Amino acid sequence: MTPVNQPLTFEDLGTVDYESTWSAMNAFTLGRDENQEDECWFLQHNPVFTLGQAGKPEHILNPHQIPVVNTDRGGQVTYHGPGQLVAYLLVDIKRRKIGIRQLVDLIENSIIELLDGYGIVAATRKGAPGVYVEEKKIAALGLRIKQGCSYHGLSLNVDMDLEPFSYINPCGYPGMSVTQLRELLEEPQENLFKDVQARLQSILSRPLL
Numbered sequence: 490m491t492p493v494n495q496p497l498t499f500e501d502l503g504t505v506d507y508e509s510t511w512s513a514m515n516a517f518t519l520g521r522d523e524n525q526e527d528e529c530w531f532l533q534h535n536p537v538f539t540l541g542q543a544g545k546p547e548h549i550l551n552p553h554q555i556p557v558v559n560t561d562r563g564g565q566v567t568y569h570g571p572g573q574l575v576a577y578l579l580v581d582i583k584r585r586k587i588g589i590r591q592l593v594d595l596i597e598n599s600i601i602e603l604l605d606g607y608g609i610v611a612a613t614r615k616g617a618p619g620v621y622v623e624e625k626k627i628a629a630l631g632l633r634i635k636q637g638c639s640y641h642g643l644s645l646n647v648d649m650d651l652e653p654f655s656y657i658n659p660c661g662y663p664g665m666s667v668t669q670l671r672e673l674l675e676e677p678q679e680n681l682f683k684d685v686q687a688r689l690q691s692i693l694s695r696p697l698l
Contacts, residue, residue: 494696495526497580501686502532504571507539507558514640515561517579521638527585529642529693530577531686534569538657541565541631548658555653562631562641564618565661572649572669574685576642576693583637585697592697593618593630596643599692600628603645606688609673617660620645625668626659647671647685 502510510532517528538549538557541564548566549557555568569575582592597613600620604611604627611622620628628645646669659665671681678684 494585496694496696497529497578498526499690499694500528500530502530504533504535507534507537507556507560507569510534510577511558511560514577514579515635518635518638518640521579521581523581523584525581527581528579529690530575530579531690532575532577533571533573534575536568536570536653538566538568538653539631541567543661545661548661549656550658551656553653553656555656560641562633564629564631566657567629567631567644567660568653568657569644570649570653572647572682574645574647574682574689576645576689578632578639578642580639580697581637582634582639587697589632589634589639592632592639595697596630597628599689600643600645602692603685603689604670607670607674609670617662619660622668622673625666627668627670627673629660645670645685645689647682 536555539560541562544565597620601611611620614621618630619626630643632639632641648671654667
């Protein structure tokens, strides 16, 4: 059996369609056995709004022709688009003997550590999963557990068009402000997206226990 403290295997999928990737995550989760390695998929999505299981259509104020997908992750409505780093965590939490709350904490703390490396102070908010910088949301979180395994994951705003967030109530909160890493850096940084992905992979490469 695979050791429970084994690091993740990483895949870089590039820019991909949301629904086909969701289908692939679901198939991976339902088809895995106790020896299947845990994976983390890094990617960007084409523009899309997704409604989680608790999602309410009224939180989509005006989609402006951006597709809306009802999905099976936890949480409310969010936006995905180019320049946002998405990390899907396909983890056998039962085998690793960790709970969903521990996994959520691990994901949020990983983002906080990542941002700290850029000199940015970030924090969580009680009752509102994700990561925030000065009350503005920079990373969203939504997971689903099947057969003791997680899929879906996190999205981190790196260098993107934030305007579509104004078309929704982000995560179901009217008037919630969002931000991104590029706007928080004092000096522009070349290859920012690749640098962020490499740093996050380094953080998540450590054993999850």
